[in-house]
Amino acid sequence: MTLAAAEHGFLSPTGAEIAFVLIGLVVVGSALLVVTTRQVVHAALWLVVTLGGLAAEFLLLTAEFVAWVQVLIYVGAVVVLLLFGLMLTRAPIGWSEPADRAARIPAAIVALGATATLGAVIVDAFRTAYLDLGDDTVGTAKVTGESLFRVWVLPFEILSVLLLAALIGAIVLSRSRARSRSGERSGRKD
Numbered sequence: 001m002t003l004a005a006a007e008h009g010f011l012s013p014t015g016a017e018i019a020f021v022l023i024g025l026v027v028v029g030s031a032l033l034v035v036t037t038r039q040v041v042h043a044a045l046w047l048v049v050t051l052g053g054l055a056a057e058f059l060l061l062t063a064e065f066v067a068w069v070q071v072l073i074y075v076g077a078v079v080v081l082l083l084f085g086l087m088l089t090r091a092p093i094g095w096s097e098p099a100d101r102a103a104r105i106p107a108a109i110v111a112l113g114a115t116a117t118l119g120a121v122i123v124d125a126f127r128t129a130y131l132d133l134g135d136d137t138v139g140t141a142k143v144t145g146e147s148l149f150r151v152w153v154l155p156f157e158i159l160s161v162l163l164l165a166a167l168i169g170a171i172v173l174s175r176s177r178a179r180s181r182s183g184e185r186s187g188r189k190d
Contacts, residue, residue: 020060027053044082051075065141081163088174 013021030049037043051074058067148156 016060020057023053023056023060027057040086041083044079044086047082048075048079051079063144065144078163081167085166085170088170 027050030046030053033046034043034050037046051070055067055070055075058064058070
């Protein structure tokens with residue numbers, strides 16, 4: 001334990017720890033707004049706030065490379081893909097009535113149960129894990145890149161194919177709806 005860690009107590013948080021908690025509260029609040037708002041475009045914009053806040057958290061954890069990848073890929077690409085998907089499928093963009101009000105209570109119970117289970121698994125898995133933030137190699141692009149391209153390359157490639165399939169599916173759906181509408185219009189004129 002370093003001298004700074006010995007002097008630093010639980011009741012005297014550093015500025016980085018305070019910023020981490022405040023940004024975390026913003027992330028949790030905006031994530032709740034993503035799933036509770038009734039306007040789909042507003043949900044996508046709250047998703048931008050959520051993902052941007054997570055990038056700020058990564059910066060505070062000295063993982064600069066992961067933070068900028070978060071901004072470029074998730075905030076930049078995934079949210080734009082989501083908005084294009086909404087536009088191409090002609091989903092209702094304004095306020096929409098909830099699909100099933102009767103399922104709210106069971107859905108909340110399942111969500112709380114899943115959150116509690118996931119939290120217990122994460123706490124149990126990382127109970128003894130310790131990350132020395134004083135180590136300069138922890139969040140560097142070299143270490144992260146080596147891990148990314150050795151261990152995580154297949155999941156990223158699978159995700160990219162999945163996103164491409166989703167975009168192609170949105171285009172196919174929008175074109176088939178446009179053709180059916182034009183066929184109905186031409187059928188009515190005859």
